[in-house]
Amino acid sequence: MRVTQSGDTSPLAGVDLNLLLALDVLLEEQSVRGAARRLHLSEPAMSRTLGRIRKALGDPVLVRAGRQMVPTPHALAVRAEVSAVVERARALFAPGRDTDPRTMTRTFTILGHDATAATLGAPLLTRTAREAPGIRLRFLSESPVDAPFLRQGTADLEIGVVDTTAPEVRVETLYEDRMLGVVRAGHPLLDDELTPERFASEAGHLSVSRRGRLRGPIDDALAALGLTRQVVGSVGTYPASLFVLRDTDLVGIVSRGSRPLAETLGLVTFPIPLPLPPLEVGLAWHPRHDADPAHAWLRATVKELMAERIAVS
Secondary structure, eight states, X not given: OBOOOTTOOSTTTTOBTHHHHHHHHHHHHOSHHHHHHHHTOOHHHHHHHHHHHHHHHTSOOEEEETTEEEEOHHHHHHHHHHHHHHHHHHHHHSTTTTOSGGGOOEEEEEXXXXXXXXXXXXXXXXXXXXXXXXXXXXXXXOOSSOOOHHHHTSOSEEEEEOOOOOTTSEEEEEEEEOEEEEEEXXXXXXXXXXXXXXXXXXXXXXXXXXXXXXXXXXXXXXXXXXXXXXXXXXXXXXXXXXXXXXXSXXXXXXXXXXXXXXXXXXXXXXXXXXXXXXXXXXXXXXGGGTTXXXXXXHHHHHHHHHHHHHHHO
């Protein structure tokens, strides 16, 4: 398909719109070889297509960085729009074709903290292999820098405590979670009734923060009671903290939904004796995915698996 109009001098005049599909796949794969495989083309043909895209956009699109290729700032800026156009074109020209999960061919990027992949990854990948074998999933960890990942198209679905303020992002709250204390089996803190005073003073604490923060809501709740705790360190993810807690006398925290992960390592969880605010756990996505059957299948499957997980935690 080409855009042609008499007297049209815009950059899109005469551009093959099939290049949009190729651009979408190139930005997803960030590899000429990977894009060629996805589109069933030879690598030289894919390289020529990339050259045509570069000429049409007036931008390198993908540039070499060591042994990999990375998108340019302009490519990142248009990525979400390109993906949205391709999705709308699929829905327009092939209505109903991709409503069966078994025939869908997509790659989705899921954003969330590491505990999400650790607890949800196995059941979600198992369900995907059984029900939608053409769908591939990439789990991205939360970034220490806030960025509009859903708007930019860097991620297709966010799972967890969604704190985005972007007005166009769809947010669906699934359940309220709470934080639990977690220690190694046989920890002295478990011997007697746990009071705020014992919780604060009888052991050092390990913080979990993607930004390396050493203070959080627990410290605020303790301060309201005139108490402080000794935070001796911080790690970036909950799974990493569990391995530290297993081999020390430090006290950590874990969400109720991630309790099975802690118990797998032989750790013991307990209610924190403080009035902590609940955590609203849910999903977030950009509205360009609303009518996409593949994304709707992904959202429904994640919701079902998360409901099962919280029911047994």
